Amino acid sequence: MSTPVPGIPDHPRTLAEKVWDDHLVVKGENGEPDLIYIDLHLVHEVTSPQAFDGLRAEGRPVRRPDLTIATEDHNTPTLDIDKPIADLTSRTQIETLRRNAAEFGVRLHPLGDREQGIVHVVGPQLGLTMPGITVVCGDSHTSTHGAFGAMAFGIGTSEVEHVLATQTLPLKPFKTMAITVEGELKPGVTAKDIILAVIAKIGTNGGQGYVLEYRGSAIRSLSMEGRMTICNMSIEAGARAGMVAPDETTFEYLKGRPHAPKGKDWDDAVAYWRTLPTDEGAVFDAEVFIDATELEPFVTWGTNPGQGVSLSGVVPSPDDFDDPNERAAAERALEYMDLEPGTPMKEIPVDAVFMGSCTNSRIEDLRAFASIVKGRKKADGVRVMVVPGSARVRLEAEAEGLDKIFEEFGAEWRFAGCSMCLGMNPDQLAPGERCASTSNRNFEGRQGKGGRTHLVSPLVAAATAIRGTLSSPADLDAPVLVGTEA
């Protein structure tokens, strides 16, 4: 078990506090930050070049290559992956990562490798992400890994260099917020709908300074993929991290994965992991309650993830907002999105559907999408892209025949990467194009200059691809049976 660190108060603690305490290298005095040990450092091509360059300038090695892993995702094309990358900046970043990984002895899964993929899909899939560890990456969606009961957060390039050199980070403790989601979800309501509803409720700054802990029966009933979707978008509520306490679902997902502990290590680990859930009587700095039974499929209408509404609702009017800043933001968003207040969300036509991103590109997400589109044809004029989160997810999907379902449906089946979640690679919307996207950010221009994004779940993405307007599976002519996990 973890060695007790002197100075840790003997009172009921939250999950986040326990993980923090167990990674204290130096307790900060007089307002100085604590020095926290980092168990796992994930690296990709965009935020690492200057960090490695900084090491080189100071003649410093990577302290723990064995706790570091790199993959290529943001810039990689999802077609013709055997050809040179056309965009010069993208190619330079990729080539720089390859040189740096070789020079500093860091394990890299490059484009074309079986384990290549979005960094937040690769870590969990290899079994590297596990409960009770600290995970960092130069990417804000690192919060994904909190689904395992890990403390995981995004960092900047200077911090990437700091972790490469020292395997630690100076950090001030976070506050804790409990987000309790109780009750049974209606059919067709998924993890994505939960987190979009959470963000709409607390706002895009509501989580600032907090680690969110998602609790309650609705969270417990989710698969690991669903929990990852929720923790992934914690950053969209302004929080640096989101966590879910580990349980049997977590252990079952992990067991047998390539890097999961084995034998006695596994038993030791599980025994420790069972001590992690928040103690009875532990106090959170803030608490939020959500009734899962009232949730419906949720979509965004605006240009930040907090501007969301039930799919059965209508586009709001700026007058609906009391706060003058929110009202002004709504006005700007409606103009950018080219939407009229009062328009039923289900009457909004789309040009494209994007099924992918670190939020929703795992095998279970693809299965959910496939369960709806199977045996159907996409709406005329709608471009549908299905992008697996990793090369391994792609292989798994093909082994299950999902690729055939997508192709018969009329969707493009792509190679793994961040793809159309952000305009850093060739997959982009044209100006004015409207997209139902399973990704995480509906910012102006995020999916391509002038592109318009509606964030949706995989089930809504599938139904939308069939009808051509924002839709849920319940709107389809022949109702199909759907699960509640995705």
Add this chain to the structure above:
Amino acid sequence: MEKFTTHTGVVAPLKRSAVDTDQIIPAVYLKRVTKTGFEDALFASWRQDPEFVLNQPVFAGASILVAGPDFGTGSSREHAVWALRDYGFKVVLSPKFADIFRGNAGKQGLLTGAISDADLEAVWAAIDAEPGIRMTVDLEARTATLGALTVPFEIDDYTRWRLLEGLDDIGLTLRNEDKIAQFEARREAWRPRTLPIP
């Protein structure tokens, strides 16, 4: 990061106030993948003007910049410090610095000293009287001397200590190297390792 005790070099006057980081380094240079080699980017648009102070031969090789108040405002880009450093500047003196810029500078070994408005005018006048004059900056004494003129500058104790010791953020953390090693020694076997590849 090198230890900073004293530095002597050519001092250049930048007679502008509110020099923002977009002027220090335009955004187009932020796409690079290195942390060094930004010397060409420093004041890139101003340097297109042949009359710009740094284009004057007498200020070639300047390593101390004396600028008007509110130096380094705007975007938080660390590149602004990298560009000054790569060009060869060791010291910037100004009556007032933007907070983020000053923080970034301290972490990269660039000394930012705050001088009074009156001393700013006196220093500029001394340079005008003898362009190309060299200045000596003494961090221990917190003074800058050129010719017969010596002016005091302010720098907070913590940043001064870090510069004197040559400690960047990583250097500071590595002072706890023994504690990191002790932590690693008791790290449980089940915790993740990326190598060797199973």
